Amino acid sequence: MPEQTPEMLLEAAALLRRQDVVLSPAEDGGVTLMASRCPWPDLADLPWSTPELGRALAERCTGAGLEVGTMTPCADVDEWADLERLRTTLATDLREPQQALHKLIRELLR
Structure with missing residues (x-):
């Protein structure tokens, strides 16, 4: 995830x-x-x-x-609302793969 x-x-x-x-x-x-x-x-x-x-x-x-x-529970992505939540979460995640995914999600949700 x-x-x-x-x-x-x-x-x-x-x-x-x-x-x-x-x-x-x-x-x-x-x-x-x-x-x-x-x-x-x-x-x-x-x-x-x-x-x-x-x-x-x-x-x-x-x-x-x-x-x-x-271990600690984590949210997953099953529905559109989950994808929108993930976009918000990844906006502040500085890891390179997460930033690349954030960019793709932003494009998808336009």
Whole structure:
């Protein structure tokens, strides 16, 4: 997710040293980051792109005997309003990739 900060990624890395799987919940029930230090269980039949994904993913991992750590939630981009919010957020983000994305979003939302 473009709004994930270096600090959030460091948080994920630190959790991954102690947990098998790390998930960052999306505000709408999905996930914005999935990290694992071991093979994933079968994820094919999970309810992708739904509000149930985060819960189902965590349950699938714990059901496979994996320890799951959860980090700071982050917003994701699923709808037009999310894209408008992202444009505002990226306006003050000085990282080069985020500025390039901000420029593209500004052009798209004209």
